[in-house]
Amino acid sequence: MGEMTDRAGGRPAGPTEETAGRVLKAAFELLATEGSAALTPVRLHQETGVARTTIYRHWPTPRHLLLAILGPATKRHEIDDLVGEIGADLRTAVGTLTTRFETRPVRTFFDGLRVHDGNGEKPSLSEQYIEGLIAPVRAVIAAAVERGELHGEADRLVLEICGPLLAEFLLLGRRVKSAEVEQAITDFLDRHQLGGST
Amino acid sequence: MGEMTDRAGGRPAGPTEETAGRVLKAAFELLATEGSAALTPVRLHQETGVARTTIYRHWPTPRHLLLAILGPATKRHEIDDLVGEIGADLRTAVGTLTTRFETRPVRTFFDGLRVHDGNGEKPSLSEQYIEGLIAPVRAVIAAAVERGELHGEADRLVLEICGPLLAEFLLLGRRVKSAEVEQAITDFLDRHQLGGST
Amino acid sequence: MGEMTDRAGGRPAGPTEETAGRVLKAAFELLATEGSAALTPVRLHQETGVARTTIYRHWPTPRHLLLAILGPATKRHEIDDLVGEIGADLRTAVGTLTTRFETRPVRTFFDGLRVHDGNGEKPSLSEQYIEGLIAPVRAVIAAAVERGELHGEADRLVLEICGPLLAEFLLLGRRVKSAEVEQAITDFLDRHQLGGST
Amino acid sequence: MGEMTDRAGGRPAGPTEETAGRVLKAAFELLATEGSAALTPVRLHQETGVARTTIYRHWPTPRHLLLAILGPATKRHEIDDLVGEIGADLRTAVGTLTTRFETRPVRTFFDGLRVHDGNGEKPSLSEQYIEGLIAPVRAVIAAAVERGELHGEADRLVLEICGPLLAEFLLLGRRVKSAEVEQAITDFLDRHQLGGST
DNA sequence: ATTTAACCGAGACGGTACGTCCCGTCTTTAC
DNA sequence: GTAAAGACGGGACGTACCGTCTCGGTTAAAT
Structure with missing residues (x-):
């Protein structure tokens, strides 16, 4: 039996x-x-x-x-049209991020995951989700570091560019204006001497 | 009667x-x-x-x-020992922020507020809380802008410095190392030509 | 103090x-x-x-x-226009009873009292109320017994005449038709040899 | 599919x-x-x-x-040992009624039903219960009417015999003595010329 | 006129039961 | 073995009254 x-x-x-x-x-x-x-x-x-x-x-x-x-x-937000030029690629990658802010229920989703993050169970769902959001940017940065165009830890550089955007949108609930984004990218390229031609 | x-x-x-x-x-x-x-x-x-x-x-x-x-x-986290020197004050203000990350249940609190943010009811509790967290930094930045030492929107500047920290800690759940913080502040001062002597 | x-x-x-x-x-x-x-x-x-x-x-x-x-x-339902003639008086007394059935919220009242009769506490409110309802009839019967026109226990005689009416109205929830009442009284007078002329 | x-x-x-x-x-x-x-x-x-x-x-x-x-x-109180002789059957039927007064929580039950009679919703629970109580008597009376031994409406005859008992017990809260009951039945049979031999 | 006891209203507070909702587990039946 | 339908125990919800209480302000005798 x-x-x-x-x-x-x-x-x-x-x-x-x-x-x-x-x-x-x-x-x-x-x-x-x-x-x-x-x-x-x-x-x-x-x-x-x-x-x-x-x-x-x-x-x-x-x-x-x-x-x-x-x-x-999360998976489906890979970028395949990278051209290998840091400025252009960064604009594309950050663009996908901010576009998702506008077009997808990112905040609701984030909150939902957060609630069920569980009690220390890893991987944290929400963190995994955030990682997914910034993955394209990370890919671009990592590639640039690889090529020797950028110096420093990829992690830190990614946050330098994405941190303000995420904070503004997810934590403070403000819309992220594209002009601001553009400015931020330009500044970023500038200060890392990457002469960001639009 | x-x-x-x-x-x-x-x-x-x-x-x-x-x-x-x-x-x-x-x-x-x-x-x-x-x-x-x-x-x-x-x-x-x-x-x-x-x-x-x-x-x-x-x-x-x-x-x-x-x-x-x-x-x-939130009220009680005012800073009163500002000296008027942008570098020192910024270190103090950001210090209170990161110290709270370590010593107070900031994440738990944040999550709690988030859940009860309600449905669009303003003011959003969690956003109000975040604002409270970065208030000291905003005060310092605002003062510097007032004095003409810094140029641009206070809002943007505040996020430039706090955004990465908040994202790292609240969104990605990583501890924020003080060395990193120090570096970030130095960089910030540098690129705004404020020669931040430690 | x-x-x-x-x-x-x-x-x-x-x-x-x-x-x-x-x-x-x-x-x-x-x-x-x-x-x-x-x-x-x-x-x-x-x-x-x-x-x-x-x-x-x-x-x-x-x-x-x-x-x-x-x-x-309850007090106010005394009868003062008794004429001393058993037939007439009985009709008057029973009339007040059935009239109250029609014009006063007797059932609601009865139910209300019943609920609060308490647990064996005397006097039982509802019983007291019922007694009040049939008091006029009892008075007439008692007087007739006194005068020697009727024989037997007053209690039993009162119930003989009122019991069916009360049961019909209070227990079975039916309207009591006046023709029936008249018939009942006539029968009662008949069988106690009191030749009830209307 | x-x-x-x-x-x-x-x-x-x-x-x-x-x-x-x-x-x-x-x-x-x-x-x-x-x-x-x-x-x-x-x-x-x-x-x-x-x-x-x-x-x-x-x-x-x-x-x-x-x-x-x-x-x-209620269902189970049918009587099956009727002999077809009005006097005997009536004594049996009324006996079941008064016996239930003694042995079952009739009053409590009645009160309980009364409270939940609802607001005019039919069938009224309490009335249905009372009907159940007097059902055996009704059966006997109805049979006698059928046989032509009794004349008049069954309803009225049932109340003539049961009304005083129900009123005495349920409304006035008095015990119903069996001698009284016997007397009532005898009288009833007498006045309907049914020579009630005990 | 002053006591002084009682009235009366407003509301806090602990408590019980209400009726509802959802949970997570289970049992029974059908495919 | 999947799936559906539903019983069942359980926990919390938010509400409604309950009865007691404390707090203020008012009123009407009795001194």
């Missing part, structure tokens, strides 16, 4: 594609539009029609859900 | 000093040590012995509690 | 006439129209404007209120 | 037998011994261990509970 067969036949484990798709899509929507408080099994059930039980089965905690939506949500 | 006079006698409104004291103290403790999830009427009742109903009476929502805590909690 | 002086000076105890009047009037109204559940200090306060505290001071429990309104409410 | 089928699988609705049994039994006990005021979800939870929420789930209001109790509580 209940023999531990060596995995013989039967249906594959894990949620149906159908189910997973519906649930995760709804989860993303909910998180983006209503914040993390809305990201509950009950709510998801109401939105998707998928049974509460089923949701618990596959994503026992909100954290599982968040992890499942975080990958897709 | 015996007409209903406009306001005859009666006990003064508002919570007893005793009650308010106990509750707010406990609220602060809870928020600082266990985060905003712990800041509930039930929990406060357990901690203080004050009846749940009483808490609802005077602080109908967590927001009321937070507002009552926030004033005292 | 605070000696137990032998009643020296001071305002007389008990509620002001004004206060008592307003409260008891409202209490009666409430009981009659909304039932005993509405007979609460809060409700009375809302109706009268008299402070909750004041109500508690003078009528610590609903029972006190009920006792205070019961007297006046 | 995976469309929301109309009704696919799932546990049957309604409370478990176990749960329903425990709750309703306790409800009956409470009503009988402590009156309707004790018939609360909290109290039931304490008595049965069944969670408060569960009780709300299946019996949203006290009325639901009472309705669930009332059926079983």
